[in-house]
Amino acid sequence: xxxxxxxxxxxxxxxxxxxxxxxxxxxxxxxxxxxxxxxxxxxxxxxxxxxxxxxxxxxxxxxxxxxxxxxxxxxxxxxxxxxxxxxxxxxxxxxxxxxxxxxxxxxxxxxxxxxxxxxxxxxxxxxxxxxxxxxxxxxxxxxxxxxxxxxxxxxxxxxxxxxxxxxxxxxxxxxxxxxxxxxxxxxxxxxxxxxxxxxxxxxxxxxxxxxxxxxxxxxxxxxxxxxxxxxxxxxxxxxxxxxxxxxxxxxxxxxxxxxxxxxxxxxxxxxxxxxxxxxxxxxxxxxxxxxxxxxxxxxxxxxxxxxxxxxxxxxxxxxxxxxxxxxxxxxxxxxxxxxxxxxxxxxxxxxxxxxxxxxxxxxxxxxxxxxxxxxxxxxxxxxxxxxxxxxxxxxxxxxxxxxxxxxxxxxxxxxxxxxxxxxxxxxxxxxxxxxxxxxxxxxxxxxxxxxxxxxxxxxxxxxxxxxxxxxxxxxxxxxxxxxxxxxxxxxxxxx
Amino acid sequence: xxxxxxxxxxxxxxxxxxxxxxxxxxxxxxxxxxxxxxxxxxxxxxxxxxxxxxxxxxxxxxxxxxxxxxxxxxxxxxxxxxxxxxxxxxxxxxxxxxxxxxxxxxxxxxxxxxxxxxxxxxxxxxxxxxxxxxxxxxxxxxxxxxxxxxxxxxxxxxxxxxxxxxxxxxxxxxxxxxxxxxxxxxxxxxxxxxxxxxxxxxxxxxxxxxxxxxxxxxxxxxxxxxxxxxxxxxxxxxxxxxxxxxxxxxxxxxxxxxxxxxxxxxxxxxxxxxxxx
Numbered sequence: 001x002x003x004x005x006x007x008x009x010x011x012x013x014x015x016x017x018x019x020x021x022x023x024x025x026x027x028x029x030x031x032x033x034x035x036x037x038x039x040x041x042x043x044x045x046x047x048x049x050x051x052x053x054x055x056x057x058x059x060x061x062x063x064x065x066x067x068x069x070x071x072x073x074x075x076x077x078x079x080x081x082x083x084x085x086x087x088x089x090x091x092x093x094x095x096x097x098x099x100x101x102x103x104x105x106x107x108x109x110x111x112x113x114x115x116x117x118x119x120x121x122x123x124x125x126x127x128x129x130x131x132x133x134x135x136x137x138x139x140x141x142x143x144x145x146x147x148x149x150x151x152x153x154x155x156x157x158x159x160x161x162x163x164x165x166x167x168x169x170x171x172x173x174x175x176x177x178x179x180x181x182x183x184x185x186x187x188x189x190x191x192x193x194x195x196x197x198x199x200x201x202x203x204x205x206x207x208x209x210x211x212x213x214x215x216x217x218x219x220x221x222x223x224x225x226x227x228x229x230x231x232x233x234x235x236x237x238x239x240x241x242x243x244x245x246x247x248x249x250x251x252x253x254x255x256x257x258x259x260x261x262x263x264x265x266x267x268x269x270x271x272x273x274x275x276x277x278x279x280x281x282x283x284x285x286x287x288x289x290x291x292x293x294x295x296x297x298x299x300x301x302x303x304x305x306x307x308x309x310x311x312x313x314x315x316x317x318x319x320x321x322x323x324x325x326x327x328x329x330x331x332x333x334x335x336x337x338x339x340x341x342x343x344x345x346x347x348x349x350x351x352x353x354x355x356x357x358x359x360x361x362x363x364x365x366x367x368x369x370x371x372x373x374x375x376x377x378x379x380x381x382x383x384x385x386x387x388x389x390x391x392x393x394x395x396x397x398x399x400x401x402x403x404x405x406x407x408x409x410x411x412x413x414x415x416x417x418x419x420x421x422x423x424x425x426x427x428x429x430x431x432x433x434x435x436x437x438x439x440x441x442x443x444x445x446x447x448x449x450x451x452x453x454x455x456x457x458x459x460x461x462x463x464x465x466x467x468x469x470x471x472x473x474x475x476x477x478x479x480x481x482x483x484x485x486x487x488x489x490x491x492x493x494x495x
Numbered sequence: 496x497x498x499x500x501x502x503x504x505x506x507x508x509x510x511x512x513x514x515x516x517x518x519x520x521x522x523x524x525x526x527x528x529x530x531x532x533x534x535x536x537x538x539x540x541x542x543x544x545x546x547x548x549x550x551x552x553x554x555x556x557x558x559x560x561x562x563x564x565x566x567x568x569x570x571x572x573x574x575x576x577x578x579x580x581x582x583x584x585x586x587x588x589x590x591x592x593x594x595x596x597x598x599x600x601x602x603x604x605x606x607x608x609x610x611x612x613x614x615x616x617x618x619x620x621x622x623x624x625x626x627x628x629x630x631x632x633x634x635x636x637x638x639x640x641x642x643x644x645x646x647x648x649x650x651x652x653x654x655x656x657x658x659x660x661x662x663x664x665x666x667x668x669x670x671x672x673x674x675x676x677x678x679x680x681x682x683x684x685x686x687x688x689x690x691x692x693x694x695x696x697x698x699x700x701x702x703x704x705x706x707x708x709x710x711x712x713x714x715x716x717x718x719x720x721x722x723x724x725x726x727x728x729x730x731x732x733x734x735x736x737x738x739x740x741x742x743x744x745x746x747x748x749x750x751x752x753x754x755x756x757x758x759x760x761x762x763x764x765x766x767x768x769x770x771x772x
Binding site for chain 1: 564715716718733755766
């Protein structure tokens with residue numbers, strides 16, 4: 001194994017010896033300064049753009065130990081403050097450094113039921129790693145990669161189940177099996193409550209299943225984490241569209257004493273420009289659902305088709321844009337253009353994913369926005385007409401506001417256009433649940449504990465109000481707080 | 496898994512399955528549909544619930560074997576099971592007493608129209624039903640329709656039974672004859688619904704159609720079923736499937752329906768080649 005060593009004149013062998021000595025004597029000086037931040041090996045670019053296998057390959061045990069040995073074991077660790085579920089990072093890194101992976105993962109499991117997922121898709125660079133003291137002078141600890149390493153280690157070896165509290169007899173309904181719902185279900189099942197998860201699709205996982213591509217989050221990992229929640233005692237029912245098959249009031253009548261709504265942001269936004277309904281124009285949700293959930297990249301072995309042309313334009317600048325662009329590339333297209341109306345700096349996508357996309361050859365058009373989609377006589381899209389923007393003073397999000405430059409337009413050839421400009425909450429449930437307050441965008445209004453305007457009903461994740469970034473870990477954070485509030489409600493009756 | 500408890504072949508390649516789905520049987524209303532997936536590798540397809548029996552806990556579907564999925568579905572036998580059935584989906588039809596209703600049903604869509612015709616009859620409407628098919632062999636549900644219709648017209652494209660021509664010919668004649676019509680319900684191929692809507696437009700007769708775009712999740716998540724209605728984007732799966740026929744952009748609907756024609760052929764050929772082996 002090639003290590004990312006700072007040139008200190010110390011050989012790899014010596015460094016490993018250093019770790020061994022540390023393991024024998026914890027008073028032996030820490031060795032962090034001898035190492036560069038360890039990076040996970042990746043599939044070579046030329047290969048990975050032709051397959052859907054995972055891009056990042058994970059640490060080897062030695063590499064994990066080396067990386068963990070960089071942890072300064074701060075007395076007042078800041079990293080934990082950056083974690084929405086509050087994982088005791090210094091503690092688990094300490095165990096990794098000693099090679100005690102079992103103990104290390106059990107520390108993570110105390111706060112996080114889905115570490116294999118978080119280790120892959122959390123934006124650590126703006127969360128735990130952003131708070132790491134080492135970041136001030138050099139590279140922060142690779143906390144995400146370590147979490148992933150431990151979670152994968154545990155999955156390979158078989159998960160040790162935690163102790164589960166005696167059955168309380170209280171029934172909880174969790175609507176949606178995405179990251180928020182799975183967290184609520186896992187936490188409450190551990191506390192002995194009778195939990196039923198209702199999922200609308202045929203496969204559980206929500207956005208983890210239909211949205212995030214295989215090459216970033218293998219579906220076998222999602223299935224394993226869902227299985228863990230089921231083994232904690234939660235019952236999972238797929239093909240259940242709540243609002244249609246049961247209303248919220250009916251669930252209450254059925255004896256559910258607490259209901260958590262975690263139905264996500266599944267409703268795609270469109271651009272409202274001419275040509276949007278041409279054939280070959282997809283919402284990112286449709287494009288990714290066909291590929292991830294329905295496995296259309298394996299068509300015709302799998303029945304769901306997906307048509308991509310030689311040239312693809314993806315409109316947007318978030319993680320979903322990157323996922324769509326990189327998915328399109330893997331379907332064998334010649335060129336993938338990203339069209340984003342602000343500059344690279346303002347892109348909400350994770351830096352790592354933007355860099356991966358660039359490495360893979362995705363073409364970026366910044367300060368560009370679509371004016372209209374132009375079709376051929378058979379009703380298929382052929383070109384995207386774009387305008388140019390310049391950045392002016394910051395808007396309410398703090399990002400500089402793009403303003404169109406008059407008379408600056410050009411076209412990009414594209415037989416496939418994917419609209420990835422964001423998604424809102426699905427109105428299906430709020431429409432039939434009149435007594436639940438929502439905001440202007442249709443999100444359920446919830447307090448910091450996830451409590452909605454209706455007693456006994458909680459909400460979290462992307463469908464609820466009251467928090468900033470639409471990330472998996474934030475959804476889990478809201479789920480965690482809701483679970484503790486639900487537990488308190490079920491045990492004390494206090495709302 | 497959802498077990499098939501009874502099967503009938505209604506016409507060549509048109510099958511009727513009764514499926515064990517107690518919760519859906521309890522909830523489903525006229526106009527609503529289900530989505531099913533035959534097996535692990537299958538696609539999700541929408542099908543209207545033809546009949547339900549809440550007591551027995553079953554729903555009945557009718558489908559024509561045209562592509563790979565419906566052919567594969569058609570090979571299943573009583574006692575076997577369908578991997579996934581989800582529903583009820585879509586907004587229920589508006590069932591009330593309009594007065595005199597002309598209901599037009601073309602092809603297999605008779606199965607879609609039937610529950611609504613029945614419901615409209617049961618709330619006191621007078622029903623004039625026009626039932627059409629390509630030929631006599633493919634005509635389904637004649638007796639069922641007769642039971643809930645005050646007048647029943649049959650049409651076939653090849654003239655093998657009833658009026659030689661299209662269902663819309665009869666509608667045109669009824670309208671031209673000055674028959675009192677309070678509402679037209681047109682359910683069938685998009686082109687038929689378009690023609691029917693054009694016939695009634697000059698007379699300002701309320702015309703309801705049931706659109707049949709491509710669907711994927713059918714819960715409002717993907718947007719593939721978007722239909723332009725009154726120049727606004729609507730989703731066939733949650734806002735529909737029923738809309739005012741005078742406001743629907745049928746040309747766009749038809750163009751979008753054909754998006755995957757080539758891929759569907761490819762899938763069918765691969766399946767048929769596999770079956771021959």
